[in-house]
Amino acid sequence: MSQFFPDTPGYRQLRERFLQAATQAGATLSEYSHPLTGPFGETLFTDVAWLGAPDAKRVLVALSGTHGVEGYYGSDCQSRWLESLNGRALPDGVAVLMIHLINPWGTAWMRRVNEDNLDQNRNYLDFSKPLPDNRAYRDVHAIYACEQLQGPQRDKADALFNAAIAERGWSGLMSVVEAGQYAFADGLFYGGAGPSWSNRTLRSIVEKHLSGVDVAACFDLHTGAGDYGHPMLMSIVESAYPALDDAKALFGPWLFTLITGANKVSATGVAATSTGYTSQMLLDALPGVHLMPFVIECGTYAGDLVHGHLRDDHWLHLHGDPLDETGRKIKQGLLEQFYPADPDWQEMVWIRTRQVWERALAALPGIRA
Ligand SMILES: [Zn+2]
Structure with a gap:
């Protein structure tokens, strides 16, 4: 293989x-x-x-x-x-x-x-030189640090995610997350x-x-x-x-x-x-x-949709196995x-x-x- x-x-x-x-x-x-x-x-x-x-x-x-x-x-x-x-x-x-x-x-x-x-x-x-400090990302990092793909922790992360969208709007949230951040090695972007x-x-x-x-x-x-x-x-x-x-x-x-x-x-x-x-x-x-x-x-x-898949792949990298059945499905x-x-x-x-x-x-x- x-x-x-x-x-x-x-x-x-x-x-x-x-x-x-x-x-x-x-x-x-x-x-x-x-x-x-x-x-x-x-x-x-x-x-x-x-x-x-x-x-x-x-x-x-x-x-x-x-x-x-x-x-x-x-x-x-x-x-x-x-x-x-x-x-x-x-x-x-x-x-x-x-x-x-x-x-x-x-x-x-x-x-x-x-x-x-x-x-x-x-x-x-x-x-x-001093790195860009994306402070707003700190508030949403927990969404991406979730240890479950499914279950109560994931539900909590989803609630946080939805609250962040309600607060900032979709593009407002993405301009925070996708800007890049230099503080969380286990974070997104x-x-x-x-x-x-x-x-x-x-x-x-x-x-x-x-x-x-x-x-x-x-x-x-x-x-x-x-x-x-x-x-x-x-x-x-x-x-x-x-x-x-x-x-x-x-x-x-x-x-x-x-x-x-x-x-x-x-x-x-x-x-x-x-x-x-x-x-x-x-x-x-x-x-x-x-x-x-x-x-x-x-x-x-x-x-x-793209972002949802990035979230799942991020979970896979931190907590899963890319080669098992769940992993291949995510890939x-x-x-x-x-x-x-x-x-x-x-x-x-x-x-x-x-x-x-x-x-x-x-x-x-x-x-x-
Ligand atoms: Zn690209």
Whole structure:
């Protein structure tokens, strides 16, 4: 047994497909070994494929699996795109950098978070400085610390949950919970106490491959927020960045720019209060690069449904066994929230992702550094 469900590829199959597609496309591969293993004893890696001239100064970057379980979508698009190349040459001076499953533990264990129960997209902070203090989360943490999946404790947690919704409204509560918090390692949307393995690994990949380039368009691939089957192209950053006008010119009304901050609100399903995002880290790490950081966020189910499954998976991680019957049922539910089995959904997100990448690829030679 090397996967949770017979009909769904596991981490090992995603990796094998990606490596084969990258090799066939003529990419140069490197791998970053993760210290832990997957649920079936599989060794875990983040794989990096560079396609195109080694000295190319304009790069399209595709990053999958920041949120582990969302890597099923990202990996599928990365492999499909490589497979679809069929010998086609890239535009002159342009390379493609595919970073495959930056949180391989999360993908293998089918969790949104990483091995430290931390949300990788809340972890890109300067830990030498005081961390954001999400005080409001303290009032609702007990909802997520519940030790029962069913029973009187769970009923009590549900009552607390319903009271918090009544007090703050659904989006008000989510902007507290999803903002990220740095005080409870056993809580939801925990941002960590230091740079995670994925954080350190992404920084070294970026330093190695991107610090010397002129222009880059980076796509961080996500699912689980927004309307079902409606991929959103976004820029999620703390403030306007130098290449934002180019990003807007490139995608026009397709692009939604979300500026994050303590009191920001958003109707997109993506938390505007969040701290420690990938995009901001890339901008900070690559001051010499004319960088356009994008997020493709593919909507699945309603926010309260997704959240309910995240709660159950959180319980499973703290108190259950992912491989027993209850555990597999929770995993099946969680995967469906972040990678619906519906082939039309899967095709839709691939078509849109391909369109976005192809438009960026074609435009990269003409963007002034
Ligand atoms: Zn995500």
